[in-house]
Amino acid sequence: MIGLKTKNPIALLSMKIKSIWFHIGFWIVYTAIFTVVEASYKGKYTEALAFELMNLPMRLIIVYFNYFVLLPKLLLQGKTVKYFVYTILTLIVSGFIQRIINYEILSILYPNMTDSGMWLPYKFLQASMIIASPLIFIIGISVIWKVAELQKRAKTLENEKLQSELKYLKSQINPHFLFNTLNNIYGLSLESSKKAPELILKLSDFLSFSLYESSQRFILLEKEISLLNDFIDLEKSRFEDRVDVQVTIPKDIDPVSIPPLILVPFVENAFKHSLKNETKIAHIIVKLEVTNGQLIYEVINSKPEDSIDDSSLKGIGLQNIKKRLDILYNDRYQLDIKDEERLYTIVLRITI
Numbered sequence: 001m002i003g004l005k006t007k008n009p010i011a012l013l014s015m016k017i018k019s020i021w022f023h024i025g026f027w028i029v030y031t032a033i034f035t036v037v038e039a040s041y042k043g044k045y046t047e048a049l050a051f052e053l054m055n056l057p058m059r060l061i062i063v064y065f066n067y068f069v070l071l072p073k074l075l076l077q078g079k080t081v082k083y084f085v086y087t088i089l090t091l092i093v094s095g096f097i098q099r100i101i102n103y104e105i106l107s108i109l110y111p112n113m114t115d116s117g118m119w120l121p122y123k124f125l126q127a128s129m130i131i132a133s134p135l136i137f138i139i140g141i142s143v144i145w146k147v148a149e150l151q152k153r154a155k156t157l158e159n160e161k162l163q164s165e166l167k168y169l170k171s172q173i174n175p176h177f178l179f180n181t182l183n184n185i186y187g188l189s190l191e192s193s194k195k196a197p198e199l200i201l202k203l204s205d206f207l208s209f210s211l212y213e214s215s216q217r218f219i220l221l222e223k224e225i226s227l228l229n230d231f232i233d234l235e236k237s238r239f240e241d242r243v244d245v246q247v248t249i250p251k252d253i254d255p256v257s258i259p260p261l262i263l264v265p266f267v268e269n270a271f272k273h274s275l276k277n278e279t280k281i282a283h284i285i286v287k288l289e290v291t292n293g294q295l296i297y298e299v300i301n302s303k304p305e306d307s308i309d310d311s312s313l314k315g316i317g318l319q320n321i322k323k324r325l326d327i328l329y330n331d332r333y334q335l336d337i338k339d340e341e342r343l344y345t346i347v348l349r350i351t352i
Contacts (some may be wrong), residue, residue: 023138030134031056054105055130058098062090063135071139091135095128102127146291188238195237202234209260217328218257221295225249225288228263232286235271243275243282254290256352259328261298263288265321266346270301273344279306290352297348303341325350 031052038048066087074083188196197237209227213219232245267286274282285300325333329350338345 026134026138027060028058030137054102055098056221058094058101059131059134062094062131063138065090066135066139067142071142071146074144087135091128091132092124094131095124095126098127098131159161199234200235202230205230213260216260219260221253221256221258221290224258224260224263225253227261228267228286228320231264231267235267238269239275239282241281243271243284245284245286248285248287249287253288254352256290256295258295258350258352259324262321262324265318266297266299266348269318269346270299270344274301274303276304293352295348295350297350298345300343305342 031049035045035048035052038051039045049182054137068091070083074080074086101163105198120298182203185196185199188199210225213223229247232247236243236245269282270286271282274284283302285298285299286297287296289296322335325335325348332351334347334349336345336347336349
């Protein structure tokens, strides 16, 4: 079969050997079938086999001229009309030549043979159609094989593209967290706060996660929850009594896996928009559960009285989360956003 190029010489050799055996097997089976058919009305298998072997060289020439020349240079290059024109012409010419060859050979073998319609036009058409039968089969199988390989390659390229995009999105998310964390530490260090060392320790945890966990496609949910709790503690230390956070996460949660850095950005968004221009206590509620094969994650945050409508998914972090969810889960997740006058709610449902 005509296939795609591979850089692995062993795999390429194996493919060529399989292809050769396929073609040999095909011609053996094809000749045997037509010999039986021919003998069914001629009555002699030896004569039928001799007739098939006499016609075999022309069939081989036409089939492999089409296979190695017309198919790759015309049909697979999108020149469909030219391909069929040249194919029909070669079949007509080969049918005419085969008919002449048959007549000359039979004249030698049977000197007393009479011309029983040897030169009738439909006889040439019949010869062309007989040559076309193996051509149609082999070219048909080759095209199907080629299409299957192209689809496989396209799928591989698509997966590689998605993996590259995921890596790019993660590379944006990690600095995003680090930037905010460093800002927190900087603010506390200006106040000579004793909480700065604690935040540095939290930052160390983030760096460790960034280096060893976030590069993975999926991590255990408990690891993501641990990171989420660290982030909440970090933000609470920063804002102290300006924010009230309620976290509801069962201690014994199902051991499922999710993409890293999926949960935290929603809470980060909640802190950012609930405390912006807020003079009163902000309220954040975080709920997470796994039930009936579905992870349900809900984040609710209050909105300041004079807030501007900027709490939607406009931040780099949350935009990236949405893209990652699209890539990894496609239609197996649902993200609902409810933006009310004083509350902003997101509910993420992922089918695990």
